[in-house]
Amino acid sequence: MSALSELYERIVADFPILQRQVHGRPLVYLDSAASSLTPRPVVAALVDFYEQHRANVHRGLHQLSAEATDLFEGSRDRIARFLHAPRREQIVFTRGCTSAINLVAQAWARPRLGPGDVVVLSELEHHANLVSWQIVCRQTGAKLRYLPLTAEGHWDLTELARVIRDDVKVVAVAHISNVLGGLNPVEAVVAQAHRVGAVCLVDAAQSVGHLPVDVQALGADFVCFSSHKMCGPTGLGVLYGKLERLEAMEPLEGGGDMIVHVDWEESTWNQVPYKFEAGTPPIAEAIGLRAACDYLDELGLATIREHTQALTEAAVLALEELPGVKVMGPKQGRVGPVAFTVEGVHPHDVATILDGEGVAVRAGHHCAQPLHARLGIPATARASFYLTNRASDVDRLVAAVTTVQKVFGHVR
Amino acid sequence: MFADLYQAIILEHYRNPSNVGLVEDGLQARNSHPSCGDKVLLSLRLDGQRISEAKFLGEGCSISQASLSMMTEAVTGQTVDEVKAVYQAFRRMLYGEEPNEELLGDMVALHGVSKFPARVPCATLGWETLALLLQLDDGSVGDDPSDQPCG
Structure with a gap:
């Protein structure tokens, strides 16, 4: 054993x-594929934040706010390290994996898709990585195409070049299916996507925290996952993106924290990743996820x-x-x-x-x-x-x- | 704990359901619970105010299918007003009230479902569909006990 x-x-x-x-x-x-259980060190990190450092981040000049900011931003560093991401700015906090996929669909894909363009998914996708793209296709006139499965439930890689060809602008696939459980050969799909100039998103909700994931080795433009499926708190997801992709994206939500300067008519955006994090972020949850990363790495x-x-x-x-x-x-x-x-x-x-x-x-x-x-x-x-x-x-x-x-x- | 839920009579109706099929040229309604995949096509013939035939084509769990089988047996030969009284008794039972055995007959076997909130929609799928077809809802029993996401 x-x-x-x-x-x-x-x-x-x-x-x-x-x-x-x-x-x-x-x-x-x-039922861990739906939501994993929470270990004591994660609960302890939440309790410690709420009992000792509870304040909002970024804006305050007082001591508690500085402590909360350090803990919160320290979580971003920790998660970047957990994923082997080159830079902390590549980690965007979202409400969940679903929210992260929707952010890419709306902020990256929507302005860049039109009739004649194709979004490729595989036949084993979770609704989060399927309906989000149906919505953006309806908005832009782009079409969906599916990478088929073999009888055993693997991706049919012999179909790869036929499915992912020049008209494809986005490829979005799961690292592990939440039904079939197989570890998918995403590297081959990422390589084919890049060969035709498409960007590739990997839905890693079932893989991050379950096996070593190195986002640089995967090579995908975007990788997203949820905290609550890897021993972390609920209500938090993470979007990792290549810096040039994130920088090229407009924000999806407006509000506090995502701006540099606000005028009556116009505003200027904050830098990546803050331009995607309007409003008070999930502070305690991010701190809890940091503890989960520590826990998982220790095991x-x-x-x-x-x-x-x-x-x-x-x-x-x-x-x-x-x-x-x-x-x-x-x-x-x-x-x-x-x-x-x-x-x-x-x-x-x-x-x-x-x-x-x-x-x-x-x-x-x-x-x-x-x-x-x-x-x-x-x-x-x-x-x-x-x-x-x-x-x-x-x-x-x-x-x-x-x-x-x-x-x-x-x-x- | 599931002895309350899976009574022999329910399993018997699940294995050998009554009134499976389609009433040609009858009233028809389709219904489904998308999150669990339970589906039904209910059809019946009304002679004046009396149901002379009721059939269903369904797909789903033992509770939903047994409930449909028992319901179609119970309502055949009844008037719309009589059916309405049974429907209300059925809903009260699923709210946890003591069942009215006189009105409900075999369907009292579904009383145990009231202890399993996630399974209440399974038991009410058929009745919901019948209520749509015959416009039985008059708001007198309060919210539908199955008004919660299933699955």
Whole structure:
């Protein structure tokens, strides 16, 4: 077993929620792909800010405001380092990953797209990286084109040159699908996008904090993710952008903090990243995310990935051994999500019975309705793994799915 | 805990639903809960004020499909006014009130759903659709218990 398994006692101590009982059973939390649990050091950072340094940032001349500013801007430095970004100015704080994608769609793409232009997505995208582009296409007359999937649920890279060609201005793809769980070869897509002069956005909501991500190595123009899927607080997302791209973008929202000078008729914008951060930013959340980066780095991102991948692949194998259970997506190279169906039982019924066994999973289309249509099923149940899980959680999941089959009388 | 929810009669209706199909030339309404993918096409024939036939084509979880099966059984042969009384009794039951067994019959098996707020919309999908079709809502039972996002 992985190095992280040996640290399970520590993990339990850091995540008190893991000692909770749900419906009289010890909790098995298998919904980290929706939102991860929060370790004590992150909660402590939030409490410390609220109890000792609580003030607004940037504007105040008083001591607390200076402390809050130092903590907040220090978080930007820390996140830049976490992503191996060359400069702190490349880190823009947003309300979430969705908000970061919409910022790129509206502030970068919208003024630059027109009829005849194409935005490329892949068939496995989350609605956040799909509807945002549908909106900008409707606004500009640009069209969407999709990179198709193979039968195993991988991107069909033989189609890459046909899909990403000269009419493509933007390519936006997920690093890891929140349904299929496979780690996508984004480097190949970024390279093809750049070959035809398109910019490339990587939706890294399921990968940052789950495995080592080096934005320079990825080479993408934009990378976005959410704090709450990597042990950080809710209400915060991050947009990393190449400096020349960010500098070429107009702000999307006007307000305080994003300006240098305001006149009756005209204003001048502040520098990157502040021109994108109108109003009071998510201060406590950014400070909490800094603590999450420290926590994840201390455990080691390579270790976390190895641990998560081992559990994910073990779950795929164990579920597929059950009669009538089908797992979506690839068998190997999976990190986190495992979407599955149980023959004769609707995913909502699966999730309700699992909940009764203390096993928290999600059911539905997981904000990937077109992908489910492509797979030919309306919905799936999804278990997702992270550093807060251990090998016995796979056993509890499998036992609970067996209970589902007993309740519905499908055990043969 | 799910013994309350998954009573044998519900699972029986889920496995072998009654009144699956389409009433040709009848009144029809489609409805769905987009976030969970539950869908229904409800069709019925009205002879004057009396429902002479009710059928459905549906896709979804055991609760939504069993509820549709039981509902179409219950309303066949009833007048619109009688159906309205059952509809109101059904909604009150899902608000957690003690069910009126005389009006609801087998549908009392769905009483347990009231303890699972996330699943209430599943149970009311069919009734919502029937209410649209027959304009049963007069506001007398308050907000729809399923007026919350599902899924």
